[in-house]
Amino acid sequence: MITAAPPTNQTSDIALPNIILTGGSSALSIVGALFIFCSYSFIPPEKNFTRKLLMYLTVADFVTAFGNMVGMVRYVTLYGTGPRVQNCSGHVKTEEEWLCKTQSILTTASNMSSFLWTLVIAVHLWASVVLQSDKTKSRLARFIYHVLCWAVPGAVVASIFGSLGEDYCFGTGVWCGIRSDLPHHEVEMLMYIADIAWQLFSYIASCFLLVFIIFYLRMKRLNIGEVRPFLRGEDRNYLYIWFVLYSLKLWGIIRFFLTTYMPADKLNTRHMKTFLKVLLYLQSYGASGQAFWNCVVFCLLDRTVRIGFKNKLFGCKAETRPLLHEDSDKLFCCNPCIQTYPDDQYNVSRDSDR
Template identity: 30%
Template sequence: MAEGNGTEVFVYEQVVILISCALSFFGSLLIILTYIIWADLRTTPRKLLVFLSVADLLSAISYSVGVWKVFHEDSWDCIVQGAFSTFANTSSFFWTVAIAIYLYIFIVRSSQRGADSLVLYFHLVSWGVPLGITVAALCLHKIGYDASEVSVGWCWVSIKAPDHVLWMLLTGKIWEVLAYVTLPVLYLLIKQHIHRAHAALSEYRPILASNPTSNSLTTMADRKLTLIPIIFIFLRSWSTLRFILLLADSPVRQHPVLVTLHGIGNTFQGAANCVMFVLCTQPVRARLADVLCCRGQAKARGADSQRSGSAGNPSHADDTAAHRWLDED
């Protein structure tokens, strides 16, 4: 289908995508470090976010190696890089969906015990399935040079393999498409549950419902619940589009703009998670500001945030849990 002519990767594309890899690397690292440093942030949802960040960090490293070198043959380092990126990228899909499932059971089903009982299975599936798929692909010699037809310099499934489409599905695309469907549905159900809870609260507690702090937290939680699936789909859709164009044997898949968007989309997930769950989470942001430079002001903001967080309604544990994960932690 595309064995004879690969997609050319230009220098400016390499630079842009390497910057994206660096941002994702440091973003994922920041999520991990904040979890390690501050014990009171070690909630189960944030722990799952750390595991997702580990996968995103490995993805950023492996992709950066491929983008830096731009492989042109089935060399040993191409195969090693392709195996690491395949495992990490697939694991990232599973952990992203695992977090959504955990939040759905915890918030909508009101079962923290049920949600916590799934964590072990999340590990078995999110690490085990990608590892099994990657090992199988390696043993069957499916990992290798793909001529950047569904990558940007890095190696993935060898384009020379007669069943390369099947293995592209198994090593990423089928899980990617399933995530496109699963994430919006789960987060929509969570949003609806939170809206219903606040509607009931507004009916019986009009004073609390009109509280600016409560409304602010609700708005931010609602915004994040909307952005999580949208950002994921936006970033990953370029890779899916190039795969579809490969199936159609369309030369559009080699367009530089599409190639650049694909490279950024595959490598920016760690940075996007950092923006949402570190930089846009007020207590974490305040603590980082305290560490970096503004100790006095950050302490005051942290105290105000703690006081406003403790003023919530204890009879609505599900809603508080949502805010703890999405805003207050």
Template identity: 25%
Template sequence: MPSPLPPTELYASERVVVLVSCGLSFLGSSLLVCTHALWPELRTRPRQLLLYLSLADLLSALSYFYGVLQDFDKTSWDCVLQGALSTFSNTSSFFWTMAIALYLYITIVRGSPTGTGLVCCFHVMSWGIPLGITVAAVALKKIGYDASNVSVGWCWVNLDAEDRVLWMLLTGKVWEILAYVTLPVLYLLIKKHINRAHAALSEYRPILSRAPAFQPQTSIADKKLILIPVIFIILRIWSTVRFILTLCNSPAVQNSVLVVLHGIGNTFQGGANCIMFVLCTRVIRTRLFSYICCCHYDELDWPLRRSSSNWQCSEPPKNNDVSGPEQTKPLLSST
């Protein structure tokens, strides 16, 4: 039997990079939650599912941040707590990511009507299964110090456990590998169905298919569908690579580049979702920038408004029930 690998030493630069990734993921997930709260008219069913994914990524970023900041060197109560929170949120993130892909497949390809029943099933699976696995792992004392060979400073499955491989699979890896297979298949089927619909549309409506405004929107939607599984795999594959290297007892698991890629991949999911579904979504991006610019303008202009005695809104409204054009013009001009 080969001797076990020594703990992976985390350098200060590596910790800083992963902490920054955690912070960006936290901000990205928070921004997704805020946009969902700000504009009720944009709360479509897929974006509701995205909200639950963002909540899981939010908790994941916080737990990973604490773990990297502490850089645990033994099993302690806060190590177990952090490991339990990251296990639950990370596994839940896998389930919600697959739930969104499954929902799009059912509605777009199958054309089946969906209601609250399907969303309830998603809630039971995406919150219930990770919670059950995490509670069992904590109760059986499987969460603890892992020498950073399968993590980057945070706690996960205790490497002293005899059945550690089984619990590594149950608490993340089996769902991660399942997502590697499921997501590309579902999104390729969705893209294939959309391409067929576009081909039929171009056959019967050639004027619309050749319109300049039609092709860019189609191209953007297709690219985003392809990017979803690609970005997920690019972020998560490094964690799987280090997991396999740990099972093989290979010293390459302590390679600094792999450690940094693993740390960024596990912590930046919320930031990647924010880039795709906020910054790269024209409707959300336009509203967000307009909202930020409007708030910034109001803050800069507030002293001038207070000093102006002739400003219309400085007087109390005579009739609170009036909702005429005078009240809607500023709002329309700012958005």
């Protein structure tokens, strides 16, 4: 996430914890993204349309994690790992300016794509469960998704290309974003165009749609796997994807509003500086962390994926067949080379939801 530069009389400091949190979070998310890709490729019951949308979301999150890792390496190469105080009105052209701009292009576009793919997943599930409609899987719908989630972010980034660069002021981490030497009102406007507006819209819309589905299913006393034949019981995990987004990304947007609209004298108080520093630690981790936590929710907490990877690790080549929920783990312990999946999740890969 990139954040607006504060008024020119303010400074910001970035220390070793921000570097460690950004690098660690980015590395975990790169591994998590690869794990999600493998689960889709090697576990047949996972190949439904909702999982395919998760693949596109994971591509965006992978680019974000990789870009932030590059930004962290660039920062350490230029400035080292010690605490560094920077005047927010300054912009020093460095030899690695091209790398900073390239990283900012990638992460600005991928962040927007991530928000939009999250919204697409919410719309697809809402239409499938509540409206009982298959139109969100049509070729026209898929074309719209790709235009909205890839082409639109690309066009937005192209329109602000000259404003991208180095900025390590309040609310930013060790990655590049909007240049800090631009007028404050211009940076604020660019932030809404390139990040904040999309983020807020995704927060509100995806949360509303997915929470609506949760209450809808409770009122009907149904499991999501019982509503449509192409949905698995464990697809209920998708209903909480908004919570992952909130938990990781909310800290940066709080910092944006504080540093943009709070008077400078209040921002420079001891308690506020401490609060902003804590938020920056949370943002340094959360900005790159979505792919890792999506891996936790959609792989480690998905029994189909767990059983599938266990069978792959044991080199099983036995015929795949359905299995009752109650006996799945017990049978695996007795004979780990039986490639089994819960019976209500079998044949998903063969239906029209691909």
